[in-house]
Amino acid sequence: MALRWLDRDRRDRPAPIYLHIGGPSTGTTYLQRLMAANADVLSRDGYLLPGESWRDVVLATHDALNTAKKTDLAAAAGGRWDRLAEEMLAHRGKATVLSMEFLCWAKPEAAERIIASLGDAEVHVILTVRDTAAVLRSQWQTNCRNGAEVPLRRLIWGLRQVVEKDGQPSSRPERMIDRAMGVPRMVDTWVPLVGAERFHVVTVPLSSPDPDLLWKRFAGVIGINAGRCRERSVESNPSLGLPSSELMRLLNIELGPVNRTDYLRTMKSLLARDILGERASQERKVTLNRPGQNLSARWNGRLRTAITTSGVDLVGDLDDLPVGRAGKDVPAELEAPTDEELLFAAAWARKGLEEAIASLEEKVAQLREEQGYDAASAEGRGDHSPDTSHDTDDTDDQGSDEDHGSDDDPEDAGLDRNALLERQLKDRTPEIRLALTEIIGLVRRAMPLGAELAAARTSASRSAR
Template identity: 75%
Template sequence: MVLRRPDRRSRPAPIYLHIGGPSTGTTYLQRLMYANRDGLGRTGYLLPAPWRDVVLATHDALSFGRPTGHKNDLTRAAGGRWDRLAEELTAHGGKGTVVSMEFLCWARPAAAERIISSLGDAEVHVVLTVRDTAAVLRSQWQTNCRNGEEVPLRRMLWGLRQIVKEDGEPASRPERMIHRGMGIPTMIDTWVPLVGADRVHVVTVPLRSDDPDLLWKRFAGVVGIKPSRCRERAVQSNASLGLPSSELMRLLNIELGPVRRTDYLRTMKVLLARDILSERADQERKVTLNRPGRNLAARWNDRIRGAISTSGVDLVGSLDDLPVTRAGKDVPAELETPTDEELLFAAAWARKGLVEAIGDLEDRIAKLREDQAYVGSAPAVGPGAEDSDQQDDDDAADDGPDDGPDDDRADDDPDDVGLDPRARLDRQLRDRTPEVGLALTEIAGLVRQAMPLGAELAELRAAGTSPAPSRDH
């Protein structure tokens, strides 16, 4: 009897889930791969598209195992997206499939198990990029500020302190923020039992290197891609803010209060943070940690090193990329905060940029109305317009899922408990010149002026891509 080899063509290609974490070069890797998506496809690698569908599918997957009441509007709208993505992944029979979405690192055990089971008999690998905690914390805080958060940097450091010294479920919002983005030991514990230690690959972000592509070479080696095949480079990079602009955004989040998420992303995150304030990043002081913060980061790096070493996962890179040396006395003991002058300079830049942007929005709306023979007031913005505009937002992926109904912002700072937003802002501005508060109020007014204009422009764009209604009715 002749033994027949199993038909490999009937099995899915190996699936590589790049689960993050955030601020570990994920955007760089994603944009590099998608800029070369066609070329990778010709060599047998699938990168699912469009990107927005991958984001929505991830929101759907993260809701697995959660009660219905804990699902937000975005999660409910994304229902069923992961299963459709899983069908696409398991239908591919080439060399490999890469899904790179940093929100996946937040998957709880029930969600992670459901994700793996949805991929059938595919050979699944989990890739986790890991970076020095101090660098991640700095990056995550300024990212949080342009995502609507109100947590001060000092409270983020307090959250890290609590995580370092305590075990168990994070209790406060700062602790949850640290744990979600930097809880590498928990991430390893979640995924190793599902795919095996040999298929969990921890790729360290180089602490320093003369080779700007070293992270890509490490990642590509795991996935099996020849690094040289990705020749096209994505020009755009994530918006980065300096210390004054980050603090300005944080204070504006309190001044504005609750706003519709789509309006926030379009006007605050994209227009103000990415298009206006990021232009002056090289003129501002960078976000830095003080000596206690650096030492906390070193202690957490040591915890991460231990989790990597004892778990038996595949380490690509070096544990030296996660420094554990205590900071010297050359690092200031006090945490740097922006001066009033720095905040006012950032506010003046924001004011100028918003005024120009509002004029530009009005001109573009008028032109679109004329082009479309638009008569009367604009219709209310509907889901179609929101989807269209969201696809134009390159940074949409930074907007992570909410914590859900248990998201209690009062624990951001004990001094804020029981205070309404106005009183909270007044407390945080009490040691600053009154001009800072006046500037915040003025900028918030401009943001509120720009929000409906941005929504109307999105509506008109959506109408322009739809069949024109009959003029006979």
């Protein structure tokens, strides 16, 4: 039976390809999960969501951007983009939609390779854009649960540097801002490749009585009937509160360098998402001070200018990017969690890890009995294949070591991790340092157990094929 939605002259050409490149913390996870939950409906309507899994999309994007070469992602990512591109070029339906926020990191040469790999397909780029203050708050807590050690005050400093000077970002805070909020750079990178008429900026509603307004705007660009997609993902994606975010940041310093997959599995997925995520509604939210709000408003002004002067397709409202200055009711000083709040979060983390370790030990013991090996031979069985589970709004698994390590704070120059932590905790109760040490001790117990269990699951899955 002929596909009714196709004109005859398009049956031998790829369907239009829509690359949703981010940015991070702009509702990307909401859109991705909504589309995944309605994949069957979208498929019947002629829309392709490429890749067999989210892991395929993550690894293919790392491959396209060449950001996996210095990490344990390298072997798994090689050749993934070419396979994904072949799948997209083979589709003859209404459209292909690839949503992956890492694409907004692309430098011009990487973007050129991506577009070239899509042959004669009609390629569109969608960029979702959100109020800078909201992105800044979200990015800081997200990066804290992805291994970052940068204090919120330094991220605000990084925004000031980006707002007030031209040129390439030189410090880690500046690079973090540019990667997540460098909309002018993203426009300059992609518009010359696809044309302004095929570059669509979708603003995230600043406020709306319609919780699906972002989806409706996004779907409208592609031609999807938004009302047909009625399923909603049951997964939650809570942002960590201020105390838990700061706790994760301090734990990252205490932990030091570890295998990236071990970090993602134990620190990010287990501790940050499963354990600390449960108390997100009980904690104070991350907020900006008056300078942070005003810098955000100034950057919003730059975003507005980049959008309007480039001639790209605007879907939404520039009022979603407010430019008004903060009032005197916004505190001039940046709020920090109290010692009591940090200790409450630490106690919750410790209890959750102890319970998780007991469960892991029970599962691993059963596994060893079933598969007939002992604890002594378990060493080396750990699974270090990349964990690319989709559990954040903007999974910041950057696959590059250029953004890990010192945050370029002059006060930290020359300090080892122990001295750095001592400096940052000098005005806090000694119990906090003790709590950090105890938690990291539990993390190091959990990591090999999680790796062994993951290895067994991977082996079982391969055997079942």
